[in-house]
Amino acid sequence: MPWLKPAVEYGPLAVFVAVYFSQGLMPATVALMIATVIGVGMSWLVTRKVPLMPVVTAVIVLVFGGLTLWLNDENFIKMKPTIIYALFAIVIGGGLALGKSVLKKVLGHAVSMDEAGWRSLSVRVALFFAAMAVANEVVRHVMTTDHWVLWKMPGSLIITLVFMMAQGPLILRHQLDQEKT
Structure with missing residues (x-):
């Protein structure tokens, strides 16, 4: 579905x-x-x-x-995205530190890349989520609640989609030939 x-x-x-x-x-x-x-x-x-x-x-x-x-x-509900983004960054970054690719486990069924590609993508995604956690904290402390809500939707959603689309060249560069897998 x-x-x-x-x-x-x-x-x-x-x-x-x-x-x-x-x-x-x-x-x-x-x-x-x-x-x-x-x-x-x-x-x-x-x-x-x-x-x-x-x-x-x-x-x-x-x-x-x-x-x-x-x-x-209202600060508690505004902290929720920070915690989720930070959790994603820690899990993905921690996996890297332990030599594991959390992203490969989650996305490996849809994307076939070499290990260097998974490593690079994992670093980028972990840093992206860390930056999003910091950005949420800045927005929730500096802007009004109306602005924070607009940051959350559609703002952070659009930023996430643009970031993910920008990873296309990396994925293509490290994509495995389907016949070899």
Whole structure:
């Protein structure tokens, strides 16, 4: 089901933005939490399994969304992207430090590259996520909540898509001939 992954990953974010601009941050946080749980549940109902990252994301959304609501402090929901980006950077970078390619495990079914390509891509992606964590912190501290929401969607989504497309030449340069694999 090609629609499932984007629905689970981006559906809750779209719900958050729509509710934020119509009702405010606290109702948007509740909507995000509900949409995230629905997305994970939908993934399980359709595939009878749930990938690790949506579960990790759901836990972070529920913890930080819960803290936002309980303490009535928007900083917690604004920290969520920083934590997720930093977690991605640490997992990918830590894998590299241990001689493992986390990206190859995640994307190896879709992309066939030599080890140097996976290493280069992993370094770039780890640095990208570290930069996105820093950028989220700058935006959440310097700009208004409206600007932070727009940074989150569509801003960070567009930046991520542009970054991923910019990796095309690296992937092509290190792509393995399908007959040799």
